[in-house]
Amino acid sequence: MKKLITIFTITGMLLCMDTLFAQPPAEESPRTPTPRRADGTVDLGGNGVWNLPYVTNIAARMEGFDEGKRPPFRPWAQAMWAYNRSNLVKYDPEGFCLPPGGPRSMGTPYPAEIVQNRDRILIIFEGGGHVWREIHMDGREHPPLDELNPTYFGHSVGHWEGDTLVVDTVGYNEKTWIDYNGHMHTEQLHTIEYITRPFKEVLHYVAVIDDPGAYTEPWTVQWDINWIEGQELQDYVCQENNKFLLDMVDDEGNPFFQKTNGL
Amino acid sequence: MKVLSISRKVFMIIALGIIFVGSPVYSHHSTAMFNQEQVLSLSGTIKEFQFTNPHTWVQVLVKDERGQEVEWSLEWGSPNTLGRQGIRPSTFPAGAGVTIRTYPMKDGSPGGLFIGARFADGKTIGRWE
Numbered sequence: 001m002k003k004l005i006t007i008f009t010i011t012g013m014l015l016c017m018d019t020l021f022a023q024p025p026a027e028e029s030p031r032t033p034t035p036r037r038a039d040g041t042v043d044l045g046g047n048g049v050w051n052l053p054y055v056t057n058i059a060a061r062m063e064g065f066d067e068g069k070r071p072p073f074r075p076w077a078q079a080m081w082a083y084n085r086s087n088l089v090k091y092d093p094e095g096f097c098l099p100p101g102g103p104r105s106m107g108t109p110y111p112a113e114i115v116q117n118r119d120r121i122l123i124i125f126e127g128g129g130h131v132w133r134e135i136h137m138d139g140r141e142h143p144p145l146d147e148l149n150p151t152y153f154g155h156s157v158g159h160w161e162g163d164t165l166v167v168d169t170v171g172y173n174e175k176t177w178i179d180y181n182g183h184m185h186t187e188q189l190h191t192i193e194y195i196t197r198p199f200k201e202v203l204h205y206v207a208v209i210d211d212p213g214a215y216t217e218p219w220t221v222q223w224d225i226n227w228i229e230g231q232e233l234q235d236y237v238c239q240e241n242n243k244f245l246l247d248m249v250d251d252e253g254n255p256f257f258q259k260t261n262g263l
Numbered sequence: 264m265k266v267l268s269i270s271r272k273v274f275m276i277i278a279l280g281i282i283f284v285g286s287p288v289y290s291h292h293s294t295a296m297f298n299q300e301q302v303l304s305l306s307g308t309i310k311e312f313q314f315t316n317p318h319t320w321v322q323v324l325v326k327d328e329r330g331q332e333v334e335w336s337l338e339w340g341s342p343n344t345l346g347r348q349g350i351r352p353s354t355f356p357a358g359a360g361v362t363i364r365t366y367p368m369k370d371g372s373p374g375g376l377f378i379g380a381r382f383a384d385g386k387t388i389g390r391w392e
């Protein structure tokens with residue numbers, strides 16, 4: 001029992017870790033005016049990268065979480081969340097080096113860079129298996145859902161509302177979780193993200209999670225992302241040497257993968 | 264081999280220390296397989312430093328009670344985070360003699376979560392107090 005308690009203590013610490021990581025900029029932190037492009041729109045880039053925080057429990061980023069507010073689960077989604085907790089989230093797709101997808105990509109460790117082209121914005125992630133998102137800014141709409149093959153990052157269209165970049169995404173597959181904590185979603189997931197840069201050193205990120213397949217109503221999460229001037233992205237190829245997958249077994253005790261003499 | 268038992272309070276302080284320095288070992292991969300209530304000290308020679316994603320591995324050859332050489336696999340942070348802290352593939356040269364501190368695997372297999380290392384010349388890597 002003591003061991004069990006320890007495991008849960010460790011797990012609990014891991015789960016609250018994102019709040020420990022989330023360090024709002026100190027009062028004395030520099031607050032340089034928001035950089036702008038020639039056409040006056042907010043510049044989300046510069047000579048540096050965004051230091052994504054590690055948001056392990058996205059629900060903890062809901063307003064009112066500390067007062068007991070929780071995602072408006074449908075019963076199956078709550079049961080699956082509890083099951084994922086019970087096995088220490090061993091089935092988390094990101095643990096298998098699959099992409100984070102959706103808002104989780106903005107709360108997965110290692111930095112990201114935002115590249116603004118004329119007709120699209122790319123977010124390049126060092127972590128999450130070295131992936132990127134593409135946000136169409138040319139005014140197009142989503143294709144009809146039955147013509148859209150579900151993907152890890154879905155189909156994103158964006159536009160500016162004043163200084164806020166609004167990104168609307170549909171067409172997600174079900175191969176990701178919303179977070180490490182075990183919150184799941186369905187192909188009905190629709191996200192609306194609101195990205196602002198109130199001053200040079202901080203990106204404020206808001207995501208509305210709208211998935212009538214898993215939740216009874218939309219819920220909103222948000223966090224800040226700090227700028228690191230001068231830093232550059234590096235390689236990160238998660239599947240290179242992910243040893244634990246070789247020792248992992250499913251609920252029936254069968255290994256997920258076979259050991260080979262390999263590469 | 265010497266097994267040190269540390270108190271729960273010390274463990275919590277160390278664990279929180281790890282969290283605050285942002286050890287990437289605590290990323291999306293579980294650390295439930297490590298016994299973080301025990302610090303195991305091992306002396307041996309470096310076989311290989313696998314400077315790989317998602318996490319690095321320090322491979323150390325350690326003699327067991329019968330004098331047989333056993334290869335230990337000690338998991339450390341990602342090359343990304345460690346690289347930004349100045350750690351390089353050359354940090355652990357093959358053949359170097361080291362003493363390693365680790366949270367061992369719960370199942371008794373020769374592995375653990377890397378805490379710190381000390382070379383024969385006194386140089387230390389990671390956390391060594």
